[in-house]
Amino acid sequence: MSFQLLHHGAVDGVTGSCHELRLQEGPGILVDCGMFQGQECSSGGACEEHPGIEFAVGHIRALVVTHVHLDHVGRIPYLMAAGFAGPILCSEPSALLLPLVLEDAVKTGITRDAGLLQSFLTRLQALIVPLPYGKWRDIDTGTTTTLSVKLQPAGHILGSAYVLARVKTGARSQVLGAEEIPGGNHPPGSSMAPTTGMPSLICFSGDLGAPHAPLLPAPRPPWRADVLVLESTYGDRLHEGRRTRRVRLQGIIETALRDRGVVLIPAFSIGRTQELLYEIEDIIHRNRERFAAQGLTWEDLEIIVDSPLALRYTQVYRQLQNFWDQEAQRRVRAGRHPLSFEQMTVIDRHEDHLAAVDYLQRKARPCVVIAASGMCSGGRIVNYLKALLGDPRTDVVFVGYQAQGTPGRDIQTWGPRGGYVFLEGNRYDIRARIHTLTGYSAHADRSNLVNFVKGMRRRPVEVRLVHGDRQARQVLAAELRKVLRPAIGRIVEHC
Known part of the structure; x- marks a missing residue:
């Protein structure tokens, strides 16, 4: 059984985060659905001036929100307008903050009509499902494959989380759709989970906070992840203490x-x-x-x-x-x-x-x-x-x-x-x-990002770098190869 990772934003820059985990049978989930800012856009043409949804959504069973910054949630109104009616899973603090964020975004960018705004907020509130940190939640895929998600504190803003997605099948899992970076140990287009019958774990970092940031505890990495989708906003620099x-x-x-x-x-x-x-x-x-x-x-x-x-x-x-x-x-x-x-x-x-x-x-x-x-x-x-x-x-x-x-x-x-x-x-x-x-900065720097990966007891087979400019991705990729090879099989700089 296989699954595919698709990226609908934050590929060539830091805004518009939107990532899809799709099972081979067809169903999938989205992790974030963010707005683009500045000159950044998606491969499908979505941008700040034209922020619509340019990909199919009928098969999307749930949206998982890492945190409520607009570059991660700003296109949710457009996602709902495109037909998405599944649950919106987020942390308990984010469940309180998300309606406030999107109310303002709709007023600013879509409509100030009180009736339309209230109708949207009522629909939105009905979809939001608060999840405690550290608890697995099953997603109804309508297939024999089990898909579950868990949120862990990310230390970025209040309520921020990184997402662990667990895919359980009876056979070895395969990740499809990634391009091979020279120097990898696996054939182009795939990477194998380590053990037959063992659940595959995919980690979406969202935005990771820096240690010792005000107010919030520092993020702790998961015990393992087979595939890590990692932000790289400050992958080319170190922050001041x-x-x-x-x-x-x-x-x-x-x-x-x-x-x-x-x-x-x-x-x-x-x-x-x-x-x-x-x-x-x-x-x-x-x-x-x-x-x-x-x-x-x-x-x-x-x-x-x-x-x-x-x-x-x-x-x-x-x-x-x-x-x-x-x-x-x-x-x-x-x-x-x-x-x-x-x-x-x-x-x-x-x-x-x-x-x-x-x-x-x-x-x-x-x-x-x-x-x-x-x-x-x-x-x-x-x-x-x-x-x-x-x-x-x-x-x-x-x-x-x-x-x-x-x-x-x-x-x-x-x-x-x-x-x-x-x-x-x-x-x-x-x-x-x-x-x-x-x-x-509320983002982890290069050292913090490398340490997040190093902190995993079982390192990823594949790391995909997103949410960063080209230089940031290149510098972080080079540092990960230097520090973690051969523990990591493949590092994808461009998704």
């Missing part, structure tokens, strides 16, 4: 405040915003008796979170403290409030947002502004950038990956050279200081 990044963030804020300027931090509403609040609260706590700048103590520094969606997510994060790591729970027991501290100001109403942008443009009041979107391709951060990029007292701090073709990538690339960026069709010169703190 947590202490180093905290010191750098503090230094950037202090420099900006000395100039009486504004620090702009583009951040996704879910995950990165909460991690930044957690880290900034700790900086303020450690330096509460020091001056951040002349005449301004750290305790008087205002942190503006300008995102109604981030507010909703942060409230859910606070409700789910039992999923936080031990360090975060110790802070709560000590009377601290890592996600809701005195210096925070949350802006909800659009009118208040516009007033804040206007005020900061005129007065340049020293403060820190956290706003979405993380790649500057939309959301309230765009208005701040249009107003403040031309001010040399402004600092823009990137704390996450910027996809090719996004305004964030352009600012990151051309800003340090005194360049310009187009925002909503208009050109804006960049005089602000531009910083990149890779240590705040």
Whole structure:
């Protein structure tokens, strides 16, 4: 009996994650169904401007969601419109967050009609099936082949998971559809599970978090996997350590405040915003008796979170403290409030947002502004950038990956050279200081990814690298070959 792995996104870049496990008899499951961003697209032509489903869905028995970032779930409305009516399996925190994420996505990109929106949310809620971590769940395939899935914590954002899929047949399993990379030990197009009659295990990493990230426990690899579909977003680099990044963030804020300027931090509403609040609260706590700048103590520094969606997510994060790591729970027991501290100001109403942008443009009041979107391709951060990029007292701090073709990538690339960026069709010169703190990435780096594979007691027969630019995949593949050969049979850089 055989199964096939198909990839409908995140093959040539980092967005649009969508992977299919299809049994030879025909039924299959999807792992994620994400939106493309920037210039990235699928081989079938789906892209940011045309985000439809370009593959058949009638045989898909379930969708398994690794986490609720839009590049992993943003095409779910289109999947449902294409006829998918199976269960949507996800972790318990993701079950609470997913409707919030998709409600906003539908409002922004599809319709604001209240009736249509409510109809969609009602259908969506009926499909969501929360799964506890570490518990197997059988999928009804309608065949004699048994297909089960299990979620394990991935440490990326609250509720994130990697997926183990178990395929049990009476004969040796075979994986079809992969191209052979030179140097492998197996014939082109297949890789064999190690033992006749033994279940095949396929691991979909989703997005793995870095160890020692704020709030969440580090991911632990599975005991074994025959095939590993592994993200490679930062497969070509190493992150700064947590202490180093905290010191750098503090230094950037202090420099900006000395100039009486504004620090702009583009951040996704879910995950990165909460991690930044957690880290900034700790900086303020450690330096509460020091001056951040002349005449301004750290305790008087205002942190503006300008995102109604981030507010909703942060409230859910606070409700789910039992999923936080031990360090975060110790802070709560000590009377601290890592996600809701005195210096925070949350802006909800659009009118208040516009007033804040206007005020900061005129007065340049020293403060820190956290706003979405993380790649500057939309959301309230765009208005701040249009107003403040031309001010040399402004600092823009990137704390996450910027996809090719996004305004964030352009600012990151051309800003340090005194360049310009187009925002909503208009050109804006960049005089602000531009910083990149890779240590705040919620993604594992090259060393973390290699260690995830090394941590498996029985190494994969095949590793497929997805969710990364070409250079990231190539560098990670070379490192895996160097460190793990001959324990791994085949490494596929392009799926």
